[in-house]
Amino acid sequence: MAYLQWTENLSVGIPRMDEHHRKLIDLINRVFDAMSGDASAAVDGVLADLLDYTRYHFAEEEKLLAACSYPDLEEHQAVHRSMVKEVLEMRQRHQNDPASVTASETLDFLSKWLMRHIIGKDLRYRPYAENHPAV
Ligand SMILES: [Fe+2]
Ligand SMILES: [Fe+2]
Structure with a gap:
């Protein structure tokens, strides 16, 4: 069962970024599934996957925002950097004491971590990025 779900109201108007956000939601669901079992190695693995994909998504999103001269x-x-730090800290905490x-x-x-960001920050770039010739 999926715990978090992507819905149309989360769309940032750029299909590729929506795909990335769906994938992040999927990874968060996998973290939760792994934690519901008791294999702590599996949890560490999915947290590592989440971190990798988060870094990839943030870098791609930042390139896109630069291409459309996003003012913020x-x-x-800076928000992306602190979000990566938060998950790194969580992974560390889990490694030290599962x-x-x-x-x-x-x-x-993690659901607040992602949803607040998409709704509070990512949706703001929609008017700049959607239909931009450089995107
Ligand atoms: Fe973002
Ligand atoms: Fe994003």
């Missing part, structure tokens, strides 16, 4: 690019980049990181806390944290 610097602020957006029992200290519960599945429900993690789902709650």
Whole structure:
């Protein structure tokens, strides 16, 4: 069962970025699934996948925002950097003491981590990026 789902109201108007966001949602669902079992190695693996894909998505999104001269690019980049740090810290905490990181806390944290960003920050670039000739 999927816990988080992508819906049309999360669309940033750029199909490739929507695909990335769907993939991030999928990875968060996988983190939660892994945590619901008790294989801590699997949890570390999916957290690593989430970090890798997050870094890839953020870099691609920043390129796109630069291409359409998005005025708040610097602020957006700073937010991306601190989001990567948050997941790194969470992975570290899990590595140090797997029992200290519960599945429900993690789902709650990661769903807010992603949804607040898409809704609060990514949706703001839609008017600049959608229909931009450089995109
Ligand atoms: Fe973003
Ligand atoms: Fe994004």
